[in-house]
Amino acid sequence: xxxxxxxxxxxxxxxxxxxxxxxxxxxxxxxxxxxxxxxxxxxxxxxxxxxxxxxxxxxxxxxxxxxxxxxxxxxxxxxxxxxxxxxxxxxxxxxxxxxxxxxxxxxxxxxxxxxxxxxxxxxxxxxxxxxxxxxxxxxxxxxxxxxxxxxxxxxxxxxxxxxxxxxxxxxxxxxxxxxxxxxxxxxxxxxxxxxxxxxxxxxxxxxxxxxxxxxxxxxxxxxxxxxxxxxxxxxxxxxxxxxxxxxxxxxxxxxxxxxxxxxxxxxxxxxxxxxxxxxxxxxxxxxxxxxxxxxxxxxxxxxxxxxxxxxxxxxxxxxxxxxxxxxxxxxxxxxxxxxxxxxxxxxxxxxxxxxxxxxxxxxxxxxxxxxxxxxxxxxxxxxxxxxxxxxxxxxxxxxxxx
Numbered sequence: 187x188x189x190x191x192x193x194x195x196x197x198x199x200x201x202x203x204x205x206x207x208x209x210x211x212x213x214x215x216x217x218x219x220x221x222x223x224x225x226x227x228x229x230x231x232x233x234x235x236x237x238x239x240x241x242x243x244x245x246x247x248x249x250x251x252x253x254x255x256x257x258x259x260x261x262x263x264x265x266x267x268x269x270x271x272x273x274x275x276x277x278x279x280x281x282x283x284x285x286x287x288x289x290x291x292x293x294x295x296x297x298x299x300x301x302x303x304x305x306x307x308x309x310x311x312x313x314x315x316x317x318x319x320x321x322x323x324x325x326x327x328x329x330x331x332x333x334x335x336x337x338x339x340x341x342x343x344x345x346x347x348x349x350x351x352x353x354x355x356x357x358x359x360x361x362x363x364x365x366x367x368x369x370x371x372x373x374x375x376x377x378x379x380x381x382x383x384x385x386x387x388x389x390x391x392x393x394x395x396x397x398x399x400x401x402x403x404x405x406x407x408x409x410x411x412x413x414x415x416x417x418x419x420x421x422x423x424x425x426x427x428x429x430x431x432x433x434x435x436x437x438x439x440x441x442x443x444x445x446x447x448x449x450x451x452x453x454x455x456x457x458x459x460x461x462x463x464x465x466x467x468x469x470x471x472x473x474x475x476x477x478x479x480x481x482x483x484x485x486x487x488x489x490x491x492x493x494x495x496x497x498x499x500x501x502x503x504x505x506x507x508x509x510x511x512x513x514x515x516x517x518x519x520x521x522x523x524x525x526x527x528x529x530x531x532x533x534x535x536x537x538x539x540x541x542x543x544x545x546x547x548x549x550x551x552x553x554x555x556x557x558x559x560x561x562x563x564x565x566x567x568x569x570x571x572x573x574x575x576x577x578x579x580x581x582x583x584x585x586x587x588x
Contacts, residue, residue, distance in 0.1 A: 208382040209327050209336065216320060217343035218376025219279075222286055223313065224351035225370045226251065226306075232355070232363035233293045233302065243299060249544070250303050251310035252537050259314025259530040267523055271319050271326075272384050278316040279378040285309035286371040294364045314537070318530030320377055321513065325525070326384045333517075334510055335463040341506035342456030349449045406519050406528070408569055410535040412475065413512050415562040417539025419482055420505055422559045423448045423498045425544055429552040434491050447495045451502025459506045468574040471511050475570055478504045479563040485556045 231244025266274035285308040292301050328336045351370070358366035402410075423430070427441035436443075466474070481500030484493050512532055520528035539562075546555040 205327070211380040211382050212320075212324060212327055213336075213339055213343060215377040215380035216340050217347045218373050218380075219317070219320060220344055220347045221351045221376075222282070222309070222370050222374040223251075224348040225355040225366075228352050228355040229359065229363070229367050229370055230306070232359040233289070233367060234299065236363075237293070237296065237299045237302070247303055247306050249541075251306040251313070252541060254307040254310030255314040256534050256537050256541070258311035259318070259534045260527055262312055262315035263318050263527040263530040266315065266319060266526065270384075271323055271526065272381055275316060275319040275323065275381060276378045278312040278319065279375065281312045282309045282316065283371060283375055283378070285312075286367070286374065290364055290367045290371060293367065314530045314533050315526070316377070317533040318526040318528070320381075321529040321532075322526040323381065323384055325517065327382075332463070333514060334465050335460045337510040337513055338456050338459030338461075338463070338506055341459065341509055342453055345449050345452040345456060345502075345506075349445070403519065405573075406516065408573065409512050409515050409519075410531060412508070412566040412570065413532055413535040414539040414542070415559075415566040416478065416505060416508050416512075417536035418543050418559045418562050419478060419501050419539075420448065421540040421543040422482075422485065422555055423501065425540070426547055426552055426555060429547065430494060433488070433552060434494070443495065444498055447498040448502040451499035452505050453502075455503040456506040458503075459510055465514050466507065466511055468570065468577055471508070472567065472571045472574050474504045474507050474511075475563065475567045478508065479560065479567050482556070482560040482563050486560050488556075 226248050227244065229244075230247040234240070234243035234247060237243070262278070266278075269277075285305050288305040289302050289309070292305060324333070324336060324340075355366050355370060358369055423444050427444040430444050431437065431440040478501055481497040481504075484497030484500070487493055513529070516528045516532055517525065542562075543555055543559065546558050550558075
C-alpha cells in the first residue's frame with residue numbers, strides 16, 4: 187500500500203510539473219506572438235522608406251495588415267473547426283511567418299512597394315484567427331479557477347512585448363531594416379515552436395457539433411463593443427503619442443513619455459490581476475470602466491502634462507482587468523465549437539478601436555480623437571451599468587422569500 191501511495195504521489199507531482207511547464211510554454215509563446223504586430227509600425231516604416239521615399243508608407247502597410255485581420259478573423263477561425271487546435275494554430279503561425287519572411291526578402295531585393303503590401307495582407311489575414319486559437323488552448327492547460335491569474339500574467343507579458351518590440355525594431359533597423367524585419371519574423375515563431383501538444387483539443391465538428399451560425403447575443407455584442415472602446419482608449423495614447431508631445435511643446439522624440447506611462451500602468455494592472463486571481467462581477471466591471479473613463483476625461487481636460495500622463499497611467503492600469511473579464515465572459519457565452527471564433531472577434535474588436543482612433547487622428551486631429559474615445563467609453567459605461575442594475579434586480583426577484 188505504501189508503495190502504491192508513493193507511486194500515486196510521484197505521478198501527481200509529475201503531472202503538476204508538466205502542467206506548469208506547459209503553461210509556461212504557452213505564456214512565452216503568447217508573448218512572442220505579439221512581437222510582429224508590436225514592432226510593425228517602426229519596422230514597416232524603415233522598410234518602406236527606401237522604396238517610396240516616405241516613412242508614412244509604413245503606416246499604410248500597418249493599416250492593410252490590420253484591415254485584413256478584421257475581415258478574415260472569423261472566416262479563417264471557422265475553417266479550423268475540424269482540426270486539432272494546436273495543429274491549426276501551428277499552420278496559421280507558419281503562414282504568417284512565411285508571409286513576413288516574404289516581406290523581408292522582397293524588401294531586400296528592392297521589389298515594388300505593392301508586393302510588400304500583398305505579403306502583409308496575407309500575414310494579417312491569419313493573425314486574428316491565430317490569436318483566437320492561442321487563447322482557446324489556454325482552457326485546456328489551466329483549471330477554470332486559475333484562468334484570471336493566467337490571463338493577468340499574459341496581459342503583463344504582452345505589455346512588455348509591446349514596450350520592447352519597437353525598441354528592438356529601432357535598434358536593429360538603425361543598422362539594417364531588413365535584418366530587423368528578419369529578427370521580428372523569427373521571434374514571431376514562438377507559438378509554433380513552444381505550444382505543447384493538446385490531444386483533447388480536437389476539432390468539435392468531428393464530434394458532430396452543429397454548424398450553426400447563430401446571431402451573436404446582445405450580451406456578447408456589449409462586451410465586444412466595450413473591447414472596442416477600451417482598445418480605442420489605449421490606441422489614443424499609443425497612436426497619438428507624438429501628437430501629444432507636440433501639443434505640449436515637446437520634441438516628437440518625447441513621445442516615449444506617454445507610451446511609458448501607459449505601459450507602466452498596464453504592467454502594474456496585470457500584476458494586480460494576477461495576484462487577485464478573481465473574476466469580477468458586472469458591477470465591478472462597471473467601476474473599472476468608470477475609472478478608465480475618468481482617465482480618458484483627464485486627457486480631454488489636458489492643459490497640463492501631469493494630468494495627461496496620469497490619465498494614461500489610469501487607462502493602462504485597468505486595461506488588463508477589463509481585457510481579462512472580456513475574455514472570460516466570452517468564454518462562458520460562446521458554444522464550444524465557436525470559442526476560437528469568439529476570441530478572434532475579441533481581437534478584432536480591439537483592432538477596430540485602433541482603426542477608429544487612427545482614422546480620427548488622421549482626419550480630425552488629436553482633440554477630436556480624445557473626445558471621440560471618451561464618448562465611446564462613456565457609452566460603454568452606461569450600457570454596462572444598466573446591465574449590472576438589471577442583473578441585480580433580476581437576482582432579487584428570483585431570491586426566495588419568507
